[in-house]
Amino acid sequence: MKAPKIHPIVSSAKATRASVLAFSILASVFQFCPLAAQEGPAGITRPTVLPPFDPNGRACGRPAGLERVLAFSQDNERKFMQGVAQGLALAARDRGLEYRVAQANNDPTKMVDQVRAFLNAKVGALVIAPVDPPSIGPVLKQVIWSGAYVGAVVPPPATTVLNAPQYLTGKVLGDEAAAYIRTRLNGRAKVVLLSHDSLQFLAPRFVAMRDALKEMPGVVIVADISPLTVDEAGGAAMMRTILLADPDIDVVLGADTVVLGALAALREAGKARPDQFLGGIDGEPAAVNEIKAGGPYKASVSLASPIFSYAMGQHAADWLEGKSIPQAMDILPKALKLDNIAGYEADLADPAAVYNDPTRRAQYLRMYGNICFDTRQNFINFPWSSERK
């Protein structure tokens, strides 16, 4: 059967079976001297569209000489990362792996050192949230070459790349806002988009929001602007400026932090109303509390970090058992609203139940490609996105 040309990873896997064998031999040599920093395959570096993950993919050999340890190299202590740590710890417990965590406190050098330490300790699996992708990339490749599972929270290289589909994330929020405007504001609204110019990869979020609103003739985007600093203070300052031009705002969209700042500015100006729609991205606890309070803050699009990290922990265990796992995984955005927060929080508290139920799992995770110990030369080494056409 001829492989589709649009999936180079499939054809390359078939064409380089011999090189896989050679790579396995090399890997077995390197496992005796993991610090030799031998150069290995570069992985898939050209943008490639991955097929859906096949749960019945061909089994591989088990990595030899690696410890059944699941390590987490954490960039900082933000809430999102706490959720990642929580899911990984639960997965490690459920699969009998030892769980270790090293926090870099946003220090790239420290992170490199910590990852090297894990490499030297022959950990079988590493999940990382890179502080500085360029500096940590070479070390991660060494970990991959050592035969270990590497799961990266977004930036490659990694055997499994976690991706947050930015356009879809923005679309979920944009669609919620559009539905609200249509049903509660009679199709008419003055909208503020607080974008994020300093992070280019987030641009699709705002494209999606504009796309969701552009077909509504009664919607006027009165401001489409990035705050000078992407935090509550920046959001508040920008909202004060916007209120000079348009005192009556109906909808504010952006990241949770800046939207929370915008809400503070609206309240300060006496312009906050219960019928407004303020919606953010990230599922920040303060935003969730605002939603629960039932005020202008109506939705926050959240990426369920305990759930995807629990899946990564499960994949790490599967990898060590020679099973085929996804090359990439989307964590699907979910709009938290007053009517679904309780269910969402229950899912976060028990990610194993979600992972073990294929239907519930599919609501959070979408998996692509197959990889295992024997085919680890096909690790992802480009900024993969399921939304790339």
Add this chain to the structure above:
Amino acid sequence: MPISSRLVINLTIVLLTVGLLALVGIVATTVWLGEKAQIYAEDATSAQNTRIAAVELRVALQSAESSQRGYLVGGNEIYLAPYDSAKTHAVSQLERLKSSLSALPQTARLMERLSQVVAEKVEDMDRTIALKRELHDAEALAVFGGNRGKALMDEANVFLSSIIRTTDERLTSGLAQQRLNAAWLRWVSLIGGLVIIVVVSGVILTIYRYTREIAQTRDQVQLLNATLEQRVKDRTVDLAQARDKAEVLLAEVNHRVANSLAMVSSLVSLQSRTMKDKVAQEALKETQARIDAIASVHKRLYSSGDARFVDFDEYLSSLLNNVETAMRDEGHGASLRYDLDALKLKPDTSVNLGVIVTELVTNAFKYAYPDSSGEVRVRLKRLSASQAELVVEDDGIGRSAGAPPKGTGLGTRIVNAMARTIGADVEYVVRHPGCGARLAFACPADIE
């Protein structure tokens, strides 16, 4: 239902008042909407100026930014050709915008911030161009990559878009208001016109109906007048015939009564002739005289044209002649002289007075001159418009005071009774010589 003139006047006043009010409404609405149109035109001009200034400012900033970026990327001075003019234009349009918004105090802070943003944007562009000219490309690109220029342009766009949108809303709402006003004017004019047409129609209809009814009434009156004369004539003829019949009937009745009384008088006369007793014979003669007096009234009534009244003077003269003749036939030697004013009296009064005069004259003939001849005088005189006097007197022996009446005394009682019947008193006057009786009685003025 017929229309009265009062109803026509009231209805016409009401209708004309309504029509006048409708007219005043149309004129007032037109004036009011005209004022509003004038206000809108001024507001629209102001909004248009504001909008043009905002759009021009944005275009100038974008033009300057394009020049700057072209120069930064290409390094070719030709890209800067429009830069200075665009900057100058931006500054002038900013001033124009400030001027046109100066009347709106709520935009003061907005304009203050917009001025800062424009100034910073120009400064940012100037700085990167200067760095590029001094061959500090990396620094220029670093400033460019810092996104400060984009952020400033985005912020300026927030303000300028808001101003443009607000002015658009002003123009749109003003235009909508004008359309609404025009619709109002149309409706007011249409409804007012209809009201006036209805009012005029109502007035015309009312006047037409009223005129038609007047014409109909006039025709009816003319018709009634035309028949009325004939009816009056007919009625008059009927009444004349009825009157004639009544007069004939009354004359017939009087004739029959006179005949009957004459028959009674004859019977009494026959009776008296058969009587041996002188006194009885005398009494019957007196009775006959009284009956003749009454009968004479009825003869007068049926022989005259008017049965209501009797020409009393004529009647009395005839009566007195008969009495004189009768007295002379009985051998009494007195003579009778009378002086009578013309007088018309009712038949009843005439009968009573006739009987009274007969009694008094007869008495005078019998008893005034027992041994000699003398004169008996009767005078009938109108004293005033409602009063008349009848006097019977003689120059005879007179009547002694306290002396009993001569004869039976019946005559005196009849005289008094009849005088009372006509509401008069008999006054007996003693004269020297002779005596008299005076009777004053009412005689209505209209009987002349």
